[in-house]
Each structure stands twice: as C-alpha cells, then as structure tokens.
Amino acid sequence: MGKFELAHRGTLFLDEIADLSPHGQVALLRAIQQREITRVGGETTVPVDVRIISASHQSLAELVQEGRFRADLYYRLNHFAISLPPLRERQDDLQLISEAMLSRLNVQLRREKKGLSSRFIDKLSRHSWPGNVRELEHVIRQAILLEETPVLAGRFFHWEGRNRQGPRRAAESPRNVPGEVRRQRAEAAIELHAGNKSQAAAALGISRKTLYAWLQETQ
Known part of the structure; x- marks a missing residue:
C-alpha cells in the first residue's frame, strides 16, 4: 500500500x-x-x-x-469505462504506437535508434498480435537490443504465419559480424529474456552451444 x-x-x-x-x-x-x-x-x-x-x-x-x-x-x-479494441483491429494506429514505444524504450534502454524501416512496419502490419500491445512492446524492445543499425529493420521478428524469414543476405550473416558485436547481441538477447539462455538462443536463431561461443568472443 x-x-x-x-x-x-x-x-x-x-x-x-x-x-x-x-x-x-x-x-x-x-x-x-x-x-x-x-x-x-x-x-x-x-x-x-x-x-x-x-x-x-x-x-x-x-x-x-x-x-x-x-x-x-x-x-x-467501473465509474467510467473505456474499451480499447485489440491491436489487430487498429492497423491505422500501429505505426504511431510503434514509434511512440521506440521513443520511450530508447530512453529506458539508453539507446538512440532513429526509427523503423518501411519493411519492419509492413511486417508488423501482417501480424495478428495475439499478445496485443505487450507483444508489440516486446518486439520493439528486442529490435532495439539486438540490431546495430540506427533504423530498425525487424530482422529478428517473424510475423505469424511464417516460421522463419528467408535466407539472410551475406551482409547479415553472423560470420560477417565482428565477434564483439556477436557477444553484445548474445548478452542483449539474454537480458531481453530475463536470463533464459534457451529463449535467447531461439530469438537469435542459433543453438545454445553457439550462444555460449558468442559470449566468449571479444573481436
């Protein structure tokens, strides 16, 4: 109290x-x-x-x-009730809500992401959002923590109806990413999933063994 x-x-x-x-x-x-x-x-x-x-x-x-x-x-x-429709019925508001979340989470996570790409917005609009606004916040938070580019592309977000995205371009392959960056991604994923390494590895699309290897990298 x-x-x-x-x-x-x-x-x-x-x-x-x-x-x-x-x-x-x-x-x-x-x-x-x-x-x-x-x-x-x-x-x-x-x-x-x-x-x-x-x-x-x-x-x-x-x-x-x-x-x-x-x-x-x-x-x-229940003196005065306001009923908000679920996110899946508010497609026109999706970009506005996502950008507002990005601004708030930038401050909370001490990041400086500039915005969301049109491709990311398109992926968000195709999702049915069973977890409503909280699920959207999780997706935006994940993108902020795991992506290095100033404009978020949603590379770690797989919208409902598709198990995996298509093959990564060579520039996005983990093999082409510096070891320090891979370690930072692994640490961010673990933070995002409250220390659960299995969930962190799944979010990154790698095995637990690879996750542990990333955590040991320095360059």
Whole structure:
C-alpha cells in the first residue's frame, strides 16, 4: 500500500487489475471505501486521497460472474469505462504506437535508434498480435537490443504465419559480424529474456552451444 501514500492527492494507475489476489482486492476495496490504508506490519491507519485508473486485458464483468473478482470492487472501479479494441483491429494506429514505444524504450534502454524501416512496419502490419500491445512492446524492445543499425529493420521478428524469414543476405550473416558485436547481441538477447539462455538462443536463431561461443568472443 506504499504506492497509495506516494499517490496521495494524485492519480494511481493499476495495470492488470484482474490479476489482483483476493487479499489484494479486499485491501484495495478498503482503501477506496474508507480512504485509508494500513502500512505493512503497522497498526495505525493512514488517510489517503487517490484517484484510481485501472486496466485489464480480461473482462472484469465476466470475472465477476465467474466469482473470480469481487463485484463490490468492480462497481467501485467501473465509474467510467473505456474499451480499447485489440491491436489487430487498429492497423491505422500501429505505426504511431510503434514509434511512440521506440521513443520511450530508447530512453529506458539508453539507446538512440532513429526509427523503423518501411519493411519492419509492413511486417508488423501482417501480424495478428495475439499478445496485443505487450507483444508489440516486446518486439520493439528486442529490435532495439539486438540490431546495430540506427533504423530498425525487424530482422529478428517473424510475423505469424511464417516460421522463419528467408535466407539472410551475406551482409547479415553472423560470420560477417565482428565477434564483439556477436557477444553484445548474445548478452542483449539474454537480458531481453530475463536470463533464459534457451529463449535467447531461439530469438537469435542459433543453438545454445553457439550462444555460449558468442559470449566468449571479444573481436
């Protein structure tokens, strides 16, 4: 509940509210109804005045019917609802959203990528996006971390319906890339996949053995 104190007299955004545990739902309901919280391990209450904005990719109304989300909390949160269509139905917004993500992730990852190529945008538009906006963010983040060129081409993105891209051009072959760059790619892929080397190798289109070899390269 420390976030409530920090957001006192302000706005608190709660993403994926549907994933809140039953205990968390009770605590949130109390904070909304009584406008007070109890610190972890504490006994005294702390007054809070917070505007709450919540989001979920699941239907809270359906979860209420299934008994997986408290009805009283749902009605407290549902004063004003905005329904956003899935990314696959917003093709006209895809480039704008992708460029906004690129700008934000450039700052977050301390990179200076200049934009997305028309080929990359075309590949993005052909994908069905089952993972919605989060999947798109993952794709943009992957491109920033793994590609060396200032304009991203989406060389590591395989849109749905195609298992692999066609053969790489010679200039893109790992054999033509300096060892230091291969090591940086391997490290970036491991970072992207939270330390999972199998997933990192799959993202790069190489074996785990090759991934370990790349990690040892210096030139």
